[in-house]
Amino acid sequence: AQSVTQPDIHITVSEGASLELRCNYSYGATPYLFWYVQSPGQGLQLLLKYFSGDTLVQGIKGFEAEFKRSQSSFNLRKPSVHWSDAAEYFCAVADPSGGGADGLTFGKGTHLIIQP
Amino acid sequence: DAGVIQSPRHEVTEMGQEVTLRCKPISGHNSLFWYRQTMMRGLELLIYFNNNVPIDDSGMPEDRFSAKMPNASFSTLKIQPSEPRDSAVYFCASSLRGVTGELFFGEGSRLTVL
Numbered sequence: 001a002q003s004v005t006q007p008d009i010h011i012t013v014s015e016g017a018s019l020e021l022r023c024n025y026s027y028g029a030t031p032y033l034f035w036y037v038q039s040p041g042q043g044l045q046l047l048l049k050y051f052s053g054d055t056l057v058q059g060i061k062g063f064e065a066e067f068k069r070s071q072s073s074f075n076l077r078k079p080s081v082h083w084s085d086a087a088e089y090f091c092a093v094a095d096p097s098g099g100g101a102d103g104l105t106f107g108k109g110t111h112l113i114i115q116p
Numbered sequence: 117d118a119g120v121i122q123s124p125r126h127e128v129t130e131m132g133q134e135v136t137l138r139c140k141p142i143s144g145h146n147s148l149f150w151y152r153q154t155m156m157r158g159l160e161l162l163i164y165f166n167n168n169v170p171i172d173d174s175g176m177p178e179d180r181f182s183a184k185m186p187n188a189s190f191s192t193l194k195i196q197p198s199e200p201r202d203s204a205v206y207f208c209a210s211s212l213r214g215v216t217g218e219l220f221f222g223e224g225s226r227l228t229v230l
Contacts, residue, residue, distance in 0.1 A: 036221075043221035043222050043224055045221070046218055046219075051217075102164070102171070103149050103161045103164050104161075104219055107158070108158040109159075
């Protein structure tokens, strides 16, 4: 069974500083990989996704993520965070054999706090 | 375009009562998913439908939970009878099967069972 680990439950970053959120997955092959963001009281919004090809993917809101097969990782980065980035971030995987049609498995999430 | 629409946004009920949560997926999407979010367990997939047919309900915690999708534009998740441990945020999501795997989420239904 596939699984996703987000080792950091909370991360605090100063506004304007760089950010990296970690994600490791467990799967027999390369899954489809996603990062979602959830603002308080809201649903989840897709930031970016990786299926194949270039291992550095760009997303919305200035985020990017890098797939590293050797480390089974898909870490999310942003060079300079804004106060509006404070939210919960979820890494997720999908089984590519089903075309990603069988739902996503989510990590437990990382709560991002932005200090002024 | 309208996104995934869920109702009610908030529900407070007493133990033993029936709860029905509703979802309208994005028009044209043919897969629908119900997730439950709690602090302890995170986001759990309860059940999903492809072309209105339930495919995998292994995540449904107990027989008290049931889900239906009578047509392509409507789904319900029912809990009968409800218990305090069912308190959670329930999300509905839809997707276009086999295209990208991307899920589009509704804003959730926050359920509190007293």
